[in-house]
Amino acid sequence: xxxxxxxxxxxxxxGSRNPPPLIAFFNVFGGFAIRLxxxxxxxxxxFVRAVVLVFHPKQVREIVHQVYFIGARSANIVMLxxxxxxxxLGLQLYYVMxxxxxxxxxxxxxxxxxxxxxxxxLTAIMITARAGSAMTAEIGIQxxxxxxxxxxxxxxxxxxxxxxxxxxxxxxxxxxxxxLFDLIGILGGYVSGVVLLGADSGAYLHxxxxxxxxxxxxxxxxxxxxxxxxxxTICCFQGFFTHLRRDGYGAKxxxxxxxxxxxxxxxxxxxxxxxxxxxxx
Amino acid sequence: MAPEPLxxxxxxxxxxxxxxxxxxxxxxxxxxxxxxxIGLSGTGKSVSLKHIIGLLTPDSGDxxxxxxxxxxxxxxxxxxxxxxxxxxxxxxALFDSMTVFENVALPxxxxxxLKRSEIxxxxxxxxxxxxxxxxAHKYPSEISGGMQKRTALARAMVTDPQVVLFDEPTTGQxxxxxxAILQMIAHYKKVYGFTAILISHxxxxxxxISNRVLVLWxxxxxxxxxxxxxxxxxxxxxxxxxxxxxxxxxxxxGLYSRRQFKVRYQTDLAxxxxxxxxxxxxxxxxxxAIIAGVSHDAAQQVMRSLGTYLRKxxxxxxxxxxxxxxxxxxxxxPFSNLEEARRILEDFVGDFRSQGMAELARVFNEKxxxxxxxxFSVSVGMAQGKTQVEIESVIEFARFKKELISNxxxxxxxxxS
Numbered sequence: 001x002x003x004x005x006x007x008x009x010x011x012x013x014x015g016s017r018n019p020p021p022l023i024a025f026f027n028v029f030g031g032f033a034i035r036l037x038x039x040x041x042x043x044x045x046x047f048v049r050a051v052v053l054v055f056h057p058k059q060v061r062e063i064v065h066q067v068y069f070i071g072a073r074s075a076n077i078v079m080l081x082x083x084x085x086x087x088x089l090g091l092q093l094y095y096v097m098x099x100x101x102x103x104x105x106x107x108x109x110x111x112x113x114x115x116x117x118x119x120x121x122l123t124a125i126m127i128t129a130r131a132g133s134a135m136t137a138e139i140g141i142q143x144x145x146x147x148x149x150x151x152x153x154x155x156x157x158x159x160x161x162x163x164x165x166x167x168x169x170x171x172x173x174x175x176x177x178x179x180l181f182d183l184i185g186i187l188g189g190y191v192s193g194v195v196l197l198g199a200d201s202g203a204y205l206h207x208x209x210x211x212x213x214x215x216x217x218x219x220x221x222x223x224x225x226x227x228x229x230x231x232x233t234i235c236c237f238q239g240f241f242t243h244l245r246r247d248g249y250g251a252k253x254x255x256x257x258x259x260x261x262x263x264x265x266x267x268x269x270x271x272x273x274x275x276x277x278x279x280x281x
Numbered sequence: 282m283a284p285e286p287l288x289x290x291x292x293x294x295x296x297x298x299x300x301x302x303x304x305x306x307x308x309x310x311x312x313x314x315x316x317x318x319i320g321l322s323g324t325g326k327s328v329s330l331k332h333i334i335g336l337l338t339p340d341s342g343d344x345x346x347x348x349x350x351x352x353x354x355x356x357x358x359x360x361x362x363x364x365x366x367x368x369x370x371x372x373x374a375l376f377d378s379m380t381v382f383e384n385v386a387l388p389x390x391x392x393x394x395l396k397r398s399e400i401x402x403x404x405x406x407x408x409x410x411x412x413x414x415x416x417a418h419k420y421p422s423e424i425s426g427g428m429q430k431r432t433a434l435a436r437a438m439v440t441d442p443q444v445v446l447f448d449e450p451t452t453g454q455x456x457x458x459x460x461a462i463l464q465m466i467a468h469y470k471k472v473y474g475f476t477a478i479l480i481s482h483x484x485x486x487x488x489x490i491s492n493r494v495l496v497l498w499x500x501x502x503x504x505x506x507x508x509x510x511x512x513x514x515x516x517x518x519x520x521x522x523x524x525x526x527x528x529x530x531x532x533x534x535g536l537y538s539r540r541q542f543k544v545r546y547q548t549d550l551a552x553x554x555x556x557x558x559x560x561x562x563x564x565x566x567x568x569x570a571i572i573a574g575v576s577h578d579a580a581q582q583v584m585r586s587l588g589t590y591l592r593k594x595x596x597x598x599x600x601x602x603x604x605x606x607x608x609x610x611x612x613x614x615p616f617s618n619l620e621e622a623r624r625i626l627e628d629f630v631g632d633f634r635s636q637g638m639a640e641l642a643r644v645f646n647e648k649x650x651x652x653x654x655x656x657f658s659v660s661v662g663m664a665q666g667k668t669q670v671e672i673e674s675v676i677e678f679a680r681f682k683k684e685l686i687s688n689x690x691x692x693x694x695x696x697x698s
Contacts, residue, residue: 058391144378150374153334154440155363161391277479 046159047167047233051161054168062165063172070131070166070171070263075180079124082114082181085122092156094197103199107207111182112190115212115220119182121273124227127170127177128265132235135166136261137240141256145241148240163236165230176229177238182220217280219280224278228269235261285348287312287444287476288333293342294327302328304500305342315470315477316506317487320497320518324527327371329444329497333478334368335359357542364392368443370671371449371480375421381428382417385435392440406666409467418484434462438469447479457585459483463490464580468569472539536588540601542611549615550668557623560672561612562662562679563591568608571657583641584608587659590637594629611676619665626663630686633659638687658688 019027053059139162142148151158186208193199215251238261247251286309295303302325310316312617318326331337332344334482335351343350346362354362375384386404389395395403408417411431418426422434430450437445447466451459463483470477481487488494488508494509496504498518502512537545550558565587573582588610591602594611602612612623641657666675 145377146370146372146374148375149331150368150370150376151334152336153366153368154392155360155364156388156391 033069043237046237050159053164059165061167066165066169070169071134072077074127076131078123078152078177078181081119081126082184083188086185090189091190094193104203105207106193107204107260108211111186111208111212114182114185115216119178120220120223123178123181124269125266128231132231132265133258133262135154136235136239136258140242140257143242144250170228170232174224178224223276225270227269231265234265289345291343296340306494306502308502308505312476313491314491314492316493317479317481319426326497327448330448360606365443368446369433369437369450375428377421380418381432385439388440407439411435426462435623444476449480451483499600537603545601556668558666559614559617560664560666560675560679564660565608565611567657586641619670634687658685661686
């Protein structure tokens with residue numbers, strides 16, 4: 001006997017009808033807002049727990065190791081970028097100031113631009129590119145290869161072991177690298193403005209000495225610390241939770257996390273720069 | 282009264298999205314036992330172990346440690362609990378930026394206040410036991426998969442845990458090493474008295490060291506009991522799991538598994554009228570001394586050679602053999618009376634003394650250092666069986682009648698220091 005096919009029964013499957021456009025908009029926007037809220041909350045908890053675990057005697061060796069990785073190994077690239085940034089500043093500002101007969105203030109313009117703004121921002125972006133991306137990839141690989149789970153089974157807190165030393169090292173390294181960037185940048189401005197374009201050497205150095213206050217240096221220092229906390233938290237968070245990504249698994253998730261870490265860090269550096277500057281002024 | 286379980290799963294369910302992995306499973310783990318979980322790939326064996334160590338939490342149900350749900354433990358209780366357990370990951374989860382030594386020493390460095398010299402001593406002891414001393418300074422990517430496995434084993438053992446979870450510890454090992462690792466687990470268990478939970482596909486070898494077996498099948502525990510009870514289980518898993526894996530095992534060793542041995546006995550002899558057969562029980566003595574003094578690997582190699590020798594000799598006259606325990610083989614000579622069996626055995630002993638023992642000694646000497654020296658011997662017991670009599674009692678009688686047939690004495694003894 002031939003079997004008669006059964007008619008479809010039961011309620012229509014959920015989502016089989018498209019919702020009205022307004023509802024669809026709020027669905028998408030609401031979902032995004034909830035995810036953003038969850039991620040920010042998770043990141044805050046992640047950051048606070050990691051900071052608490054910095055203060056442990058066994059961390060010293062790890063912190064020194066990370067200072068070497070984040071700080072010492074980034075020094076060359078920071079100096080290189082700082083030198084050419086200073087040269088470009090010297091070059092551009094020389095031509096602008098020359099129009100107003102104010103070449104004597106070249107030192108002031110170069111130094112204040114670097115110390116208050118460009119130094120902290122560009123240093124943070126360079127460290128993000130060099131150390132932050134590497135950190136995300138390293139932690140992400142440790143996550144997908146179960147090394148982080150292995151730490152948990154050994155009663156070693158993964159946050160304390162992997163994240164806390166990096167946060168401490170970043171807080172130490174960022175201001176030092178920023179100072180290095182500023183110094184080399186001022187030297188770069190001197191080379192292009194004084195040596196190549198013929199501005200007065202004494203005026204350049206004197207104006208720096210006369211116009212740069214401790215308040216400017218303090219502002220740059222505060223920014224570098226804020227950027228350090230932001231960059232390291234974002235990069236480590238992306239790597240640590242790479243396995244929870246919904247847009248990729250395994251090696252793909254690590255590459256996506258690394259990209260996200262760099263992009264989000266750079267954007268957040270610029271956003272935070274504006275916010276901190278507005279408070280400092 | 283049944284003993285209180287150390288760890289108990291009560292109606293544990295775990296889902297990943299829409300996919301149910303564990304569907305209300307119940308089982309118990311008892312203190313001091315080796316419990317093996319078997320099942321086909323993807324049936325939730327590793328997921329079960331990860332629940333015990335707290336890497337996963339159940340969607341419903343409870344996991345109890347000494348009667349207390351682990352999800353309701355205080356922080357102190359949890360730290361105490363987790364400090365007693367060690368986990369060996371299926372993919373090893375070694376830190377690839379650390380050397381073998383650093384990997385093994387890490388748990389001691391981070392969780393104890395031991396002095397550096399003591400940490401080094403303990404880590405090196407485990408590394409040497411795992412025969413990794415020569416690669417202690419190398420990174421995991423520079424050593425073989427088998428060595429990585431043993432590094433993970435050494436790391437799992439370095440904190441002297443009370444419960445050790447082994448997630449497929451023999452995967453990726455050659456047949457000799459597989460047995461050596463299982464034997465190492467059995468030896469450690471005897472020495473340190475921990476409770477072991479093991480996931481393994483090495484049937485039947487893993488049964489030699491297991492007190493209990495759990496079978497995960499279709500999201501449920503379908504069998505829980507002693508390995509020998511499993512042979513009588515009426516469930517599709519028996520054909521699916523055991524037979525497929527045993528055929529591989531036979532291919533590798535040439536000997537029957539215990540189950541196959543029993544089947545052959547049932548087919549050829551059991552139930553026949555008045556037929557006789559002879560049972561020979563061979564045992565390799567001094568096994569513990571060799572394991573302690575040389576290595577698990579050497580002991581396994583020698584056992585394998587002895588098994589091959591038995592198979593060749595007695596297989597030619599219609600006998601069939603099986604490895605029954607870590608150091609014991611049983612051979613049945615069907616339709617033979619005691620007198621015939623004795624003659625066959627005498628031939629065997631003659632051959633074995635002239636060639637077999639030398640072969641074993643050669644294998645053994647390859648594994649030991651020049652200045653080390655160990656004696657070993659092989660004993661045999663013989664008994665007459667009748668088809669109406671239970672074979673277990675005949676084997677037991679043969680064990681009782683065991684006597685030495687060959688003895689190897691080391692020629693160059695070390696001078697006492």
